[in-house]
Amino acid sequence: MDVYEVIGKRRDVRAEFTGAPIADEVLHRVLGAAHAAPSVGMSQPWDFVLVRDPDTRTQFHQHVHGERAEYAATLTGERAATFERIKIDGILESTLSVVVTYDPHRGSPSVLGRHAIADAGLYSVCLAIQNLWLAATAEGLGVGWVSFYREEYLQSLLGIPKTVRPVAWLCLGPVDRLQEVPDLERHGWRSRMPLDQVVHHERYSAHTG
């Protein structure tokens, strides 16, 4: 697959995980792709915690479903009914989970390029996640990003120090298929906007179409 094909095929996966094993060398390539991401000041502020233990995953799944209920309680009418039909994770069905963290102290003090924008460290971690996501897609695997959790809960579940932020819980594994249309679009939650709507010329407010 060329890079545009991989970008087009990538999906956030919840329902299509098979639970089949991933060969060690495939996992190594996917994590290597994540670790090859650009990072502010070459700080490489990411770590990857591989979670296979069913007990840990069950505990996290329960926490996520508590958070899902909390969010659902803020919705009414059509939004509430639509959200009810949307699956938000494949924590138990996927082969394993990869928790990606951000250590703001890595390479500090004086991280080159971060003096004015503290978030540049976090941006770097997100690029590692996107590399992982695209590499997994190229390997025929699915990835599902779960963000229905409290950071303190995940820190305590996995023994992550208070100074290190969990950025993503990623479900990873073989899938029976990748949907062509994002789940949220298929369920009528929200659709991808036309490109023209988000491209501006010269100034932020000058729309072309």
Ligand SMILES: Cc1cc2nc3c(=O)[nH]c(=O)nc-3n(C[C@H](O)[C@H](O)[C@H](O)COP(=O)(O)O)c2cc1C
């Ligand atoms: C930061 C971030 C957090 C996300 N959290 C969740 C989540 O908790 N549960 C979920 O089902 N999808 C989650 N997603 C996936 C998005 O819903 C998905 O990317 C979007 O609907 C577009 O679909 P696609 O990735 O299949 O193109 C998250 C994506 C991002 C980038």
